[in-house]
Amino acid sequence: MTDDHLEQLEDDNHLPESHPFSGYLRTFFRGPGRSRSLTREEAFDAFSMILRDEVEPIQLGAFLLMLRYRAETPDELAGMIEAVRKAARLELDDESLVPEKCHPMLDWPSYAAGRSRGLPWFVLSAMLLSRNGIPVLMHGYNSHLTNGVGTEAAVKALKLPLAMSADEARSDIASKGFAYLPLRHIHPKLQELIGLRPLLGLRSPVNTLLRLLNPLQARAAFLGVFHPAFLDVHRETGKLLELPRIGVIKGGGGEAERTPFKHVDLRMLDNGELSDVRWPALLARTEKDDEDNSPVTLQHFLAVWRGEVEDSAAIARVKGSAAMGAFLAGKADYMDEAESLVEGWWEMRDHKIG
Numbered sequence: 001m002t003d004d005h006l007e008q009l010e011d012d013n014h015l016p017e018s019h020p021f022s023g024y025l026r027t028f029f030r031g032p033g034r035s036r037s038l039t040r041e042e043a044f045d046a047f048s049m050i051l052r053d054e055v056e057p058i059q060l061g062a063f064l065l066m067l068r069y070r071a072e073t074p075d076e077l078a079g080m081i082e083a084v085r086k087a088a089r090l091e092l093d094d095e096s097l098v099p100e101k102c103h104p105m106l107d108w109p110s111y112a113a114g115r116s117r118g119l120p121w122f123v124l125s126a127m128l129l130s131r132n133g134i135p136v137l138m139h140g141y142n143s144h145l146t147n148g149v150g151t152e153a154a155v156k157a158l159k160l161p162l163a164m165s166a167d168e169a170r171s172d173i174a175s176k177g178f179a180y181l182p183l184r185h186i187h188p189k190l191q192e193l194i195g196l197r198p199l200l201g202l203r204s205p206v207n208t209l210l211r212l213l214n215p216l217q218a219r220a221a222f223l224g225v226f227h228p229a230f231l232d233v234h235r236e237t238g239k240l241l242e243l244p245r246i247g248v249i250k251g252g253g254g255e256a257e258r259t260p261f262k263h264v265d266l267r268m269l270d271n272g273e274l275s276d277v278r279w280p281a282l283l284a285r286t287e288k289d290d291e292d293n294s295p296v297t298l299q300h301f302l303a304v305w306r307g308e309v310e311d312s313a314a315i316a317r318v319k320g321s322a323a324m325g326a327f328l329a330g331k332a333d334y335m336d337e338a339e340s341l342v343e344g345w346w347e348m349r350d351h352k353i354g
Contacts, residue, residue, distance in 0.1 A: 043079025159354030224251030
């Protein structure tokens with residue numbers, strides 16, 4: 001009897017030893033001409049089972065690696081994100097009951113951990129925005145960082161609010177204009193899944209979907225990716241999820257941080273419409289040598305904010321990323337307007353920490 005006949009018998013007879021999750025794996029692994037991607041609904045169901053710990057380790061590894069091998073589709077990502085939002089109870093019965101002041105204007109995910117990651121200058125960008133009328137929710141996980149300083153460490157050094165739950169993050173947004181929500185406080189299973197990277201040797205679809213999670217449903221989101229191939233995947237997924245406004249860049253170390261040494265294309269989704277906005281280089285490439293020699297320490301990070309050291313590359317990263325954030329949040333209609341606005345905020349900033 002051929003393998004196809006055995007598989008058909010299993011399908012027809014619903015053999016009791018067949019695990020409920022195995023059907024999703026068969027969809028992936030049937031072979032050339034027979035395998036296919038999951039539908040949005042199938043991805044929702046499959047990832048819901050994963051979040052409920054209803055799959056075996058070997059099934060989980062096969063699922064994650066197959067998606068990584070052939071790249072997850074926007075439909076699959078949308079389904080998995082919806083599963084996370086339901087499992088983490090991020091969907092409110094009535095959003096109108098949440099006071100306006102509790103809503104962030106800008107969602108800023110931070111999940112990169114590449115070797116090129118240094119100091120998280122974008123955290124200063126977010127703080128600058130939050131002090132000037134643009135409430136920011138930052139969320140993430142960088143404990144697997146292979147180089148540099150993680151986002152949470154920078155948040156703590158700046159004495160910014162670190163929330164223990166989505167409700168606490170809303171409260172921090174209302175009172176401080178900023179909140180950092182660690183992944184472990186969104187859903188512990190997600191941190192376990194993203195923590196599999198050293199074991200699998202590769203990133204997984206979890207790294208992608210978390211950037212699009214937008215836990216508090218901010219009006220806009222600023223996303224950074226390392227691999228250019230994922231730029232449009234994020235936009236297409238955002239369109240399926242009917243996210244109002246997102247901007248995606250190939251950012252420093254995979255974060256939403258604008259490199260100052262070359263132009264950066266901001267790939268946008270705005271009320272269902274796709275567009276690209278090219279932001280020019282801010283510094284000459286020769287100035288990168290100075291950045292390479294800058295210390296990668298929290299002391300240097302804080303000194304730049306306080307104006308105690310002059311680091312032109314770092315300041316360009318902070319202001320450049322903040323300008324993109326202000327533009328996405330709708331505080332400026334044009335690139336030049338956003339950069340001029342942020343320039344003024346930077347010059348007039350309160351140098352105090354906390």
